[in-house]
Amino acid sequence: MPKVYARRLTVAAGSVLALVGTVALTGTTAEAAPPSPPSAATARTYLSEIKEQPEGSSDGYSRDKFPHWITQEGACNTREVVLKRDGTDVKTDDKCAAVSGTWVSAYDDVKTTDASDFDIDHVVPLSEAWKSGASTWTTAHRQDFANDLTHSQLIAVSASSNRTKGDKDPAKWLPPKTSYRCEYARMWVWVKHTYELTANSEEKAKLKEILDGC
Known part of the structure; x- marks a missing residue:
């Protein structure tokens, strides 16, 4: 596990949960987006530090090896925290389920007032992570990855965009909304740099192309 990661997760999770408490009381959010990633210049440096390596095998992969949507606080699980964070005017019931609000998918600008229309996307898909180094992690570390509220790993998006993306890397899929591709x-x-995951040559080339144009 990268150094200071556990501490950062604790701090950021506390910040997000503070927001959640505010949402429950006021019906609004102050963020409505994942944590902001580093600048393009910093991302280019991080990209150069990511080890280039062909993807590993998917043998042994299972989503169950990445326990996700764990309880964050009270009745709220990770999915519910992200829905509150990424929506506006979100109101919840006593089980922390979103009963009203508005969500706009950053990937394709799809808008909804029904939380069930949206998925929580793992920006770096679980299968991609497995083939990029996570197969050697402990289950606890994979759980941290799958529920990471500290970095830009989780985002509420339209179900259609998330399912079209699947487990593809940026060389094979990018958000249909071209203005969001730099972000x-x-x-x-x-995410890949934080977790010391590898990237294949096509993936690194596409990322460099995008970041150079930011």
């Missing part, structure tokens, strides 16, 4: 590349690189 997406910065998010992807931040």
